[in-house]
Amino acid sequence: MAQVIRETLADRAAQLLLDRIRSGEWALGEKLPGETTLAPQLGVGRSTVREAIRQLAGRGVLVTRQGAGVFVASLDVRDDWDEVLRRADILAVIETRTAIESEAAALAAARRTPADVRAIRKALAERDLSRPGGEQPRSLIEGHVDADLRFHRAVVSAAHNPVLQELFDALTPRLRQTMVDMLRIRGAYGDDADHDAHVRLADAVAGRDAAAAAALSRGHLAGVAEGLA
Structure with a gap:
């Protein structure tokens, strides 16, 4: 049951991040704040932020660069x-x-x-x-x-x-x-x-x-x- 709730929170956090990216809060190629900053802003834990970032990376919106952080790769979700x-x-x-x-x-x-x-x-x-x-x-x-x-x-x-x-x-x-x-x-x-x-x-x-x-x-x-x- 806890797993289902965590996934639901991650979906919600991913949508909140996507909304902020669409609004222009972060420019294309700009680095996102760290998990410790994003977690309280989104009202979730750091593990949920990581899952939300993974979701958006899978949809082509974010890209994670080892040792550098998470960056905006697209200003919206790519359509099929x-x-x-x-x-x-x-x-x-x-x-x-x-x-x-x-x-x-x-x-x-x-x-x-x-x-x-x-x-x-x-x-x-x-x-x-x-x-x-x-x-x-x-x-x-x-x-x-x-x-x-x-x-x-x-x-x-x-x-x-x-x-x-x-x-x-x-x-x-x-x-x-x-x-x-x-x-x-x-x-x-x-x-x-x-x-x-x-x-x-x-x-x-x-x-x-x-x-x-x-x-x-x-x-x-x-x-x-x-x-x-």
């Missing part, structure tokens, strides 16, 4: 990445995708291997087969969106940067549903101009033209953003 994407405006997601993919396309042009080019060409061919044109049922629209995302993922993968790959994959679920909904509203999709833009991107990566690959990626996604306006 999935929650951030759920709340984000889709245009913000596309802007983020543009930043990721344009850089990835340039890196892919510089780093791609023959196997990467084959994977990009294969994904491009599958994307081509998925674009029937005209008004289509949802299942075919979903198939086209999935084929499109596989193509763009193949380009990102050719950059050989695991961080860019992880960021692209994190954006994909949020983006996929929006693209499906957008194409349903449009009714028609997969015209020759759109396909040719993807062919040019694949050719730029294969031809090691980093500037063209980045520009083509950026231009394509600008068009996607305009379609959402």
Whole structure:
């Protein structure tokens, strides 16, 4: 029973500390007072202060430096990445995708291997087969969106940067549903101009033209953003 009470007090103390940090009482990078100072201010014991600090350190707000003390690492709790994407405006997601993919396309042009080019060409061919044109049922629209995302993922993968790959994959679920909904509203999709833009991107990566690959990626996604306006 005492353990439950101590944890509850620690939760409360952590929230009080977080409120004070949010209010600006301590600046980013500033050292917090010691446990003997914080304990009476928070109305708890030193062990509870230590537990509260551990909680906030686990949430990225505080950092403990051995022999130096406890410092403010963030002015608020970091949101879960999935929650951030759920709340984000889709245009913000596309802007983020543009930043990721344009850089990835340039890196892919510089780093791609023959196997990467084959994977990009294969994904491009599958994307081509998925674009029937005209008004289509949802299942075919979903198939086209999935084929499109596989193509763009193949380009990102050719950059050989695991961080860019992880960021692209994190954006994909949020983006996929929006693209499906957008194409349903449009009714028609997969015209020759759109396909040719993807062919040019694949050719730029294969031809090691980093500037063209980045520009083509950026231009394509600008068009996607305009379609959402």
